Amino acid sequence: MKAYPFDYVRPRSLDEACSLLAGDDGARAIAGGQTLVPMMVMRLARPARLIDISRIAVLAYVRADEFGISIGATTPQGVVERNALVGAKVPLLARAIPHIGHAATRARGTVGGSLANADPAAELPLVAVTLDAVLSYRFGAATAEVPARDFFVGPMTTSLPAGGCLVNVGFPVWKGDRIGVGFREVSARRSDFAFAAAAAQVALGADGRCKRIAIGVGAVTDFPIRLASAERALIGSELRPEDVKAAVRDELDGHEMLADLHASSQYRRRAAVALAARAVADALCEAQTSRTDAH
């Protein structure tokens, strides 16, 4: 369990980090390292040079801005977990984070690291896709923005160019009252990789019917997906569990499910439908009881 030798650089500024990353094919960014370090010690990854971006102060923050709530790429997951602004404005994110690893890995693991790693079973990519988050990155001196739905393109694969550096993820904030969220997943043990996961956010109208809904599923396909057709079918409904299940099932029929030793594709399909229905039920329940000034 020893990594191959590599060079280690800790640039002082974001500009320096971006130029080091863009100008060297063998370089990789490291922040928390909670995935990269085990990959390196198992010799599944062999970067020639690590660019440590974890101490670049301008990359670690949680703030309200034009995106809604923006989180800097190197902000530790544990910091976001305890952030009051996130709890109030992006409750789905706050609900999902305790499912990521354990307290000891959330203390080091970063928001941007998990997004850039793009594990199909990871929670943060699922929340980003479900809420239509916008990811911003630097490539050398250039900057670019990409919506989460175009960022994840395959298992452990993103549209971030090699040598790019993720800098920000912006989560839209839903305005209005009667908003609720739900996040459900199944895994073999607490905080293990999910076999299936579902996230939902619901806004109810004055009539108690669904005014707006976002549903996403993760760990069942190559990358998390938002269930846009199911959402369209459910707008204006009472979100009865059988209707939610039917809508989710219909949409997932068009997708091939992952399969591995732990969970077959048939199991993942059933689990995704059931979890999505539970996540929506949780969100509905929360929306029905939420106070008008809650958001």
Place this chain on the structure above:
Amino acid sequence: MRIELDVNGTKHELTVEPRTTLLDCLRDCLDLKGAHAGCEHGVCGACTVLFDGAAVRSCLMFAVQAEGSIITTIEGVTPAPGELSPVQDAFCETHGMQCGYCTPAMILAAHALLADNPQPTREQIVEAISGNICRCTGYTQIVEAIALAAERMRGANRPQA
């Protein structure tokens, strides 16, 4: 590379290869064998240390990443030579250990929890040690130990009547 680490209250200047994990650095350079090398890829939790006060896995960091940080290992939680911390005492009293392999990490995870939350619920204790695997105890006495330590540490700070 030359790095400086503050470990258990002592500053150390060390020369390490970038690929040396913090765990190997503590064990091999500083002879602090209380941080245990279990799985060495972030699954078992046996290598847990306190990094700027937070419980982290020392096998999931390179020592160079820890430069300038304050590290506490199990060797650093005792108040004086020959004494035990309240958490260590509680582990002894409730039989919170058997083979002892997971114990230093469990105790450090408990210290991190109690520094943050002096009155944890059972659920919060379970969550705090959920990343630490114990193959002997079945966890029950470990949870009891942390609850007992929490109660004692709260009592220790109570103003006298």
